[in-house]
Amino acid sequence: MTTAPKSPPEPKRRNRSMSLADALAGALDPVLKKRGFASRDIITHWGAMAPKPYDAVAIPDKLTWPRGERSAEGATLYLRCIAGHALAISHEGPAIAAAVNRYFGYVLVGAVRLSAEPFSGHSAKGDDKRRQPSQSTIAKVGASLAGVEDEGLREALRALGHALSSRPEGKNK
Numbered sequence: 001m002t003t004a005p006k007s008p009p010e011p012k013r014r015n016r017s018m019s020l021a022d023a024l025a026g027a028l029d030p031v032l033k034k035r036g037f038a039s040r041d042i043i044t045h046w047g048a049m050a051p052k053p054y055d056a057v058a059i060p061d062k063l064t065w066p067r068g069e070r071s072a073e074g075a076t077l078y079l080r081c082i083a084g085h086a087l088a089i090s091h092e093g094p095a096i097a098a099a100v101n102r103y104f105g106y107v108l109v110g111a112v113r114l115s116a117e118p119f120s121g122h123s124a125k126g127d128d129k130r131r132q133p134s135q136s137t138i139a140k141v142g143a144s145l146a147g148v149e150d151e152g153l154r155e156a157l158r159a160l161g162h163a164l165s166s167r168p169e170g171k172n173k
Helices: 020-034 086-091 093-104 135-144 151-165
Strands: 058-064 075-081 109-114
Touching: 075 086, 075 093, 086 093, 086 109, 093 109, 135 151
Parallel strands: 075 109
Antiparallel strands: 058 075
16 A cells, blocks of 8 residues: 655745734744743833833843742842932832732732843934024024023023924924
């Protein structure tokens, strides 16, 4: 009895649309696993789980478990934070850990520490390049401030006038 040769399996179709999150999952998951995260939940839902204002001034950096087994005490969550908020975050560490644990429903984080890595606020806000005001704008602002006697107030109003004139057209209203 001879068996017929098996045909190769049907190749997986790649010509379907998929979300960007699904496409990037294969690239991000190994990197996050190296940082100690089992999934992307802490990163993607940080704004919902962290108490105010720490949801905007800090982001999770890595999660480290004690040596050996994963214990009931939980892991240590390292946060990157904006300079100036480090003292508050180190003081409010137990409250941040409690908020993360409350979100997940079990003890995931036992302690919160600060990461040595720097963090700058949301970099996706757009282009912050300031345009220099034109000569006509400088003259117009200067003429409108001619009656202001206080030098400090006049300089502050001049800076405000130049900043408002350099905004994009849709934001001047």
